[in-house]
Amino acid sequence: MPEAEVMSEPAVVSPPGTGKPLSVTALRKTYGGVTAVDEVSMEIAAGEFVTFLGASGSGKTTTLMMIAGFCEPDSGSIVVGGRDVTRLAPQKRGLGFVFQQYLLFPHLSVWENVAFPLQLRGVPKAELRRRVGETLEMAGLSGMARRRPRELSGGQQQRVALCRALVYRPPVILMDEPLGALDKKLRDQLQTEIKRIQRELGLTVIYVTHDQEEALVLSDRIAVMRDGLVDQFDTPQELFERPRTPFVADFLGAANFLPGQVEERTAEHCLVRLDTGGLLRARPQSPPRGARVQAAVQPGRLELCPPAEGFCTGTVETVTYVGTLVRVTVRLLDGTPGDVVRLELPAGRAPAVAERVGLTAQAADISVFEAEGGG
Numbered sequence: 521m522p523e524a525e526v527m528s529e530p531a532v533v534s535p536p537g538t539g540k541p542l543s544v545t546a547l548r549k550t551y552g553g554v555t556a557v558d559e560v561s562m563e564i565a566a567g568e569f570v571t572f573l574g575a576s577g578s579g580k581t582t583t584l585m586m587i588a589g590f591c592e593p594d595s596g597s598i599v600v601g602g603r604d605v606t607r608l609a610p611q612k613r614g615l616g617f618v619f620q621q622y623l624l625f626p627h628l629s630v631w632e633n634v635a636f637p638l639q640l641r642g643v644p645k646a647e648l649r650r651r652v653g654e655t656l657e658m659a660g661l662s663g664m665a666r667r668r669p670r671e672l673s674g675g676q677q678q679r680v681a682l683c684r685a686l687v688y689r690p691p692v693i694l695m696d697e698p699l700g701a702l703d704k705k706l707r708d709q710l711q712t713e714i715k716r717i718q719r720e721l722g723l724t725v726i727y728v729t730h731d732q733e734e735a736l737v738l739s740d741r742i743a744v745m746r747d748g749l750v751d752q753f754d755t756p757q758e759l760f761e762r763p764r765t766p767f768v769a770d771f772l773g774a775a776n777f778l779p780g781q782v783e784e785r786t787a788e789h790c791l792v793r794l795d796t797g798g799l800l801r802a803r804p805q806s807p808p809r810g811a812r813v814q815a816a817v818q819p820g821r822l823e824l825c826p827p828a829e830g831f832c833t834g835t836v837e838t839v840t841y842v843g844t845l846v847r848v849t850v851r852l853l854d855g856t857p858g859d860v861v862r863l864e865l866p867a868g869r870a871p872a873v874a875e876r877v878g879l880t881a882q883a884a885d886i887s888v889f890e891a892e893g894g895g
């Protein structure tokens with residue numbers, strides 16, 4: 521998308537945090553027989569940091585490009601700051617962009633790169649100088665204003681690209697995997713900076729990533745995408761605690777899935793008879809009595825207990841220390857061969873390999889889903 525940044529000059533600039541929400545209604549895009557985006561609808565509040573999270577090919581970029589105006593939707597509408605922009609050119613939508621390739625002008629200095637969007641808009645010299653100076657300072661680049669992009673590291677170049685998108689204060693900034701090309705340490709550092717700048721300026725950001733951890737660190741809300749659809753659009757906490765689909769439970773938390781059948785469902789709980797024989801108490805939101813189900817529980821929400829007291833029993837197979845945590849795998853007794861449950865425990869509570877253990881968890885931490893293929 522090389523032309524994107526050069527063209528990304530909004531006609532309307534409103535102070536951060538005061539714009540009306542951005543809303544997208546029933547956006548759809550197909551390429552030949554392939555449905556890239558299939559009816560995506562969402563409302564984004566001013567000042568919110570929203571992330572599209574999904575595997576490669578789930579429709580994140582296509583959705584973002586339709587919002588940006590570089591890709592025409594087959595149907596649906598996009599409203600930015602109270603204005604229907606569905607048919608407007610990208611540069612008239614009042615949006616800023618930062619992409620994975622930073623696309624700086626190689627022959628211009630850092631200062632000139634960041635000043636460029638303001639020059640395009642004819643911002644008076646004194647104000648231009650003030651705003652470029654402030655923006656560079658905020659990003660920790662003041663000392664590098666005279667350098668050319670090739671004299672900067674990858675992380676510094678990405679920061680300059682961020683400055684260039686921020687300097688004209690667009691009410692909404694779109695970022696498509698902007699840190700994807702950087703190593704882990706730099707990524708962590710820039711995530712913190714992006715979040716700080718977003719908070720300080722009250723920016724509305726729509727961010728695309730396939731990295732769960734990055735999404736969790738940055739976002740007020742995350743839209744989990746799969747096959748061109750949003751499975752769930754919620755806060756990180758809600759996604760963890762109340763996943764609406766098995767996909768969300770698995771994608772965000774690497775959940776364990778235990779097969780069974782609903783034995784009882786009341787207002788307080790749901791009882792699942794596991795295929796391994798034990799009885800599991802779960803959240804009341806579940807398919808009806810008799811349904812074949814999968815009970816999902818995150819590794820961090822499982823606890824070990826004496827074998828007789830758990831909803832299932834097994835043998836500790838591996839214990840791996842990861843900092844202050846241990847990852848533990850337990851092979852279930854009475855499970856089908858290969859049934860292994862993963863736990864994460866504080867390092868002080870690590871069991872011994874080959875120990876016989878029971879598994880337990882709070883009912884509120886267990887989600888119950890209809891088993892695939894029904895039955």
Ligand SMILES: Nc1ncnc2c1ncn2[C@@H]1O[C@H](COP(=O)(O)OP(=O)(O)O)[C@@H](O)[C@H]1O
Pocket residue numbers: 551554555556557574575576577578579580581582583
């Ligand atoms: N220009 C295009 N022509 C044909 N197919 C496309 C085009 N852009 C995207 N697609 C397809 O649409 C789907 C979603 O792609 P994309 O939005 O790029 O996903 P993501 O950003 O989540 O990786 C994929 O199956 C992809 O192959």
Ligand SMILES: [Mg+2]
Pocket residue numbers: 580581582
């Ligand atoms: Mg993409």
